[in-house]
Amino acid sequence: xxxxxxxxxxxDVEKDELKFGFIKLTDMAPLAIAYELGYFEDEGLYVTLxxxxxxxxxxxxxxxxxxxxxxxxxxxxxxxxIGYGTEAHIVTPxxxxxxxxxxxxxxxxxxxMKPNLEMGADGLPQHPISAAxxxxxxxxxxxxxxxxxxxxxxxxxxxxxxxxxxxxxxGVNPGYYSPDDVSGQIGAKAYLSVTPPPxxxxxxxxxTIDGYAVGEPWNQAAVFKKIGVPVITDYELWxxxxxxxxxxxxxFVEENPNTTIAITKALIRAAKWLDENDNANxxxxxxxxxxxxxxxxDAEVIxxxxxxxxxxxxxxIRDVPDFNVFYRYFATYPYYSDAIWYLTQMRRWGQIAEDKxxxxxxxxxxSVYRPDIxxxxxxxxxxxxxxxxxxxxxxxxxxxxxxxxxxxxxAYDGRTPNAxxxxxxxxxxxxxxxxxx
Amino acid sequence: xxxxxxxxxxxxxxxxxxxxxxxINRASAWLGALGLGWLTPLLKIAAGDNPREQMxxxxxxxxxxxxxxxxxxxxxxxLAPQVQTSLGAIxxxxxxxxxxxxxxxxxxxxxEKEAAFYTRQDDRNAKLIAEGREDDVKFRGFTGKPTxxxxxxxxxxxxxxxFAIATVIAVPLGIASGLSRPFNGxxxxxxxxxxxxxxxxWLPIVTMIVSAVYVDVNDAFPKALIISAVTVTLCSLxxxxxxxxxxxASIDKDLINVGKVLQLSTPTTIAKLVLPSAMPLIxxxxxxxxxxxxMVLIAAEMLAQNPGLGKFVWDEFQNGSSNSLAxxxxxxxxxxxxxxxxxxxxxxxxxxFTFSSNR
Numbered sequence: 089x090x091x092x093x094x095x096x097x098x099x100d101v102e103k104d105e106l107k108f109g110f111i112k113l114t115d116m117a118p119l120a121i122a123y124e125l126g127y128f129e130d131e132g133l134y135v136t137l138x139x140x141x142x143x144x145x146x147x148x149x150x151x152x153x154x155x156x157x158x159x160x161x162x163x164x165x166x167x168x169x170i171g172y173g174t175e176a177h178i179v180t181p182x183x184x185x186x187x188x189x190x191x192x193x194x195x196x197x198x199x200x201m202k203p204n205l206e207m208g209a210d211g212l213p214q215h216p217i218s219a220a221x222x223x224x225x226x227x228x229x230x231x232x233x234x235x236x237x238x239x240x241x242x243x244x245x246x247x248x249x250x251x252x253x254x255x256x257x258x259g260v261n262p263g264y265y266s267p268d269d270v271s272g273q274i275g276a277k278a279y280l281s282v283t284p285p286p287x288x289x290x291x292x293x294x295x296t297i298d299g300y301a302v303g304e305p306w307n308q309a310a311v312f313k314k315i316g317v318p319v320i321t322d323y324e325l326w327x328x329x330x331x332x333x334x335x336x337x338x339x340f341v342e343e344n345p346n347t348t349i350a351i352t353k354a355l356i357r358a359a360k361w362l363d364e365n366d367n368a369n370x371x372x373x374x375x376x377x378x379x380x381x382x383x384x385x386d387a388e389v390i391x392x393x394x395x396x397x398x399x400x401x402x403x404x405i406r407d408v409p410d411f412n413v414f415y416r417y418f419a420t421y422p423y424y425s426d427a428i429w430y431l432t433q434m435r436r437w438g439q440i441a442e443d444k445x446x447x448x449x450x451x452x453x454x455s456v457y458r459p460d461i462x463x464x465x466x467x468x469x470x471x472x473x474x475x476x477x478x479x480x481x482x483x484x485x486x487x488x489x490x491x492x493x494x495x496x497x498x499a500y501d502g503r504t505p506n507a508x509x510x511x512x513x514x515x516x517x518x519x520x521x522x523x524x525x
Numbered sequence: 526x527x528x529x530x531x532x533x534x535x536x537x538x539x540x541x542x543x544x545x546x547x548x549i550n551r552a553s554a555w556l557g558a559l560g561l562g563w564l565t566p567l568l569k570i571a572a573g574d575n576p577r578e579q580m581x582x583x584x585x586x587x588x589x590x591x592x593x594x595x596x597x598x599x600x601x602x603x604l605a606p607q608v609q610t611s612l613g614a615i616x617x618x619x620x621x622x623x624x625x626x627x628x629x630x631x632x633x634x635x636x637e638k639e640a641a642f643y644t645r646q647d648d649r650n651a652k653l654i655a656e657g658r659e660d661d662v663k664f665r666g667f668t669g670k671p672t673x674x675x676x677x678x679x680x681x682x683x684x685x686x687x688f689a690i691a692t693v694i695a696v697p698l699g700i701a702s703g704l705s706r707p708f709n710g711x712x713x714x715x716x717x718x719x720x721x722x723x724x725x726x727w728l729p730i731v732t733m734i735v736s737a738v739y740v741d742v743n744d745a746f747p748k749a750l751i752i753s754a755v756t757v758t759l760c761s762l763x764x765x766x767x768x769x770x771x772x773x774a775s776i777d778k779d780l781i782n783v784g785k786v787l788q789l790s791t792p793t794t795i796a797k798l799v800l801p802s803a804m805p806l807i808x809x810x811x812x813x814x815x816x817x818x819x820m821v822l823i824a825a826e827m828l829a830q831n832p833g834l835g836k837f838v839w840d841e842f843q844n845g846s847s848n849s850l851a852x853x854x855x856x857x858x859x860x861x862x863x864x865x866x867x868x869x870x871x872x873x874x875x876x877x878f879t880f881s882s883n884r
Binding site for chain 2 (some may be wrong): 104105112123126129132134135137139140141145152166282286290308309313378380381383384385398460
């Protein structure tokens with residue numbers, strides 16, 4: 089396939105000069121690839137990509153219109169639309185990737201955790217590592233009068249929910265949110281706070297936090313800098329979990345329907361390129377991502393996770409072929425059930441303070457996730473011969489089948505969110521509020 | 526006869542030499558202002574002056590400063606590798622020099638990409654015209670990233686704009702408060718109150734106000750540029766204001782009295798008496814202001830993520846690659862050199878506009 093073969097059918101785009109924001113993380117790859125390989129230009133779009141300081145700045149940029157769209161945490165469009173934090177109607181026609189995160193603890197914490205781990209025959213710890221191994225360490229901290237602090241990237245980030253999921257599955261209460269207390273530390277044993285992704289390693293090195301949940305390359309960076317040890321990847325927490333989305337305001341999508349489809353087309357092509365031929369293009373992607381205008385970290389650090397391996401302790405390199413998934417398993421399709429999982433976690437931890445009906449969850453998901461736009465873009469790409477018919481789940485009703493591939497084995501079905509919330513051991517259940525806990 | 530002509534020719538050559546030396550002496554004031562004072566003794570030696578006499582001068586103006594730089598470089602090269610950071614050892618002069626080269630190469634590459642972008646655009650447009658779709662022809666600007674060199678020019682433009690606004694505000698206010706005691710009394714507490722405020726404190730306020738007020742964004746003056754420039758203004762106008770007021774207040778009373786006797790109008794008094802007398806101090810204030818402005822700008826850009834050298838430094842810090850520290854040091858040295866050159870430019874202007882330190 090000729091990457092610059094501009095035989096794409098150009099839509100009559102309403103706005104052709106666009107500015108997209110991103111955070112320096114490897115999962116912004118579809119944007120960098122669509123730009124570098126000329127996919128945006130093929131659609132008649134002149135795109136400028138701009139790194140943002142943190143998720144808050146990025147979200148504000150999209151809401152105020154300084155940015156036309158951005159690489160976003162899946163929770164951000166949902167939280168903004170239901171009015172948690174800044175209120176704005178943000179939609180997404182494109183899911184950017186699956187997996188790609190990990191939880192890292194500092195060397196000191198790792199040494200304290202080690203005696204609690206089960207070792208394999210090869211002398212290396214057995215994975216996945218449960219937070220139960222962390223529990224005695226947290227108790228030791230408490231005895232010494234020290235809080236156990238961990239970083240995550242944003243209150244409605246995947247990382248916040250993943251870190252909480254892992255801690256709760258191991259019996260550690262990460263604390264609740266309430267309308268009066270948005271610190272999320274009500275009743276907490278481990279104290280979670282916000283740190284922007286690229287600052288995670290230096291913040292942990294400075295001793296402000298004892299561990300963190302973040303996307304790549306900032307876990308591998310801790311290994312390379314010898315300041316911390318990733319204990320679990322999100323793939324081990326929940327196999328093929330949804331991660332980032334591409335977000336735009338509902339207003340922008342309404343005013344620029346063709347532009348939106350054109351953007352989605354370019355991004356789908358980029359995602360396909362990233363996973364094509366068994367990740368054959370990943371090294372080239374690593375080279376592009378390591379440039380200072382994109383992620384900027386050293387190529388060898390980025391390559392570690394992007395090429396399907398993951399280094400836990402220095403030297404403990406294991407195969408995680410699906411660490412970063414951009415196209416396989418219908419990764420780009422915006423499933424309602426993915427959105428609903430995030431909403432269940434917001435309810436579980438008190439960000440959604442009151443009970444909501446199952447219908448409410450489905451309605452919110454349908455107002456934010458826009459598979460209709462996605463399918464239009466995909467249909468055009470199939471007609472142009474850019475992607476195969478079988479790459480797209482044409483007949484889905486937007487709900488993935490029920491799955492129990494979580495670390496604690498609890499089944500999730502997006503059609504019954506309230507039943508799911510009630511089945512989780514630590515967390516608010518039907519009728520409960522943070523105050524009643 | 527021959528003796529007389531000898532004396533005559535010697536006199537003429539002496540005359541020429543005198544003129545030459547007078548010329549060199551005149552030039553030396555300018556060379557000094559430009560930071561090239563060490564050229565003066567070299568020129569004098571070249572013109573035939575006694576080398577021994579000039580050696581002392583040369584040693585002070587060239588050899589010692591060079592020694593300072595060399596000693597600093599050696600100490601840096603020796604000490605830097607001793608400090609291990611999580612990004613590797615602190616880079617020495619060699620690594621920094623390599624990164625400076627890499628940044629330049631990056632700039633060259635980006636310009637090539639820009640050329641390729643326009644070629645592609647031209648091809649696309651040519652094809653559209655060939656297909657008879659002239660209406661669809663578009664000309665769009667290059668969408669690539671700003672390089673290090675681009676960021677330098679962005680920063681210079683920003684500091685220039687901020688400094689210009691500061692000057693326009695501070696000089697008239699300074700003159701007014703120098704001339705009028707009541708006005709000075711009213712202004713003084715405000716100056717004392719706002720002078721010590723850091724750019725990092727101004728920035729949030731400026732960002733909100735500029736965003737609210739500056740709605741029709743002009744392409745030549747994007748919002749980020751205005752925000753950084755106004756922050757620079759707020760921090761850098763004080764030295765000019767204070768020095769101007771001081772300069773105006775300390776004019777020789779006789780001059781003012783003469784003006785009164787001649788019944789000069791206020792504008793004439795200001796133009797003919799006040800400004801020329803206060804000029805040296807006004808320029809001192811401007812020099813200080815420009816220095817403060819340049820220093821403040823980098824902080825403002827870093828915090829607000831506005832384009833410029835500050836953003837370059839912040840992005841590199843976030844990148845956390847093994848080259849990042851060396852690149853940040855390149856930026857630090859560049860900031861220093863540009864700051865020095867800005868100061869020299871102001872000093873040269875001061876030399877040009879004022880004939881002596883007081884009149």
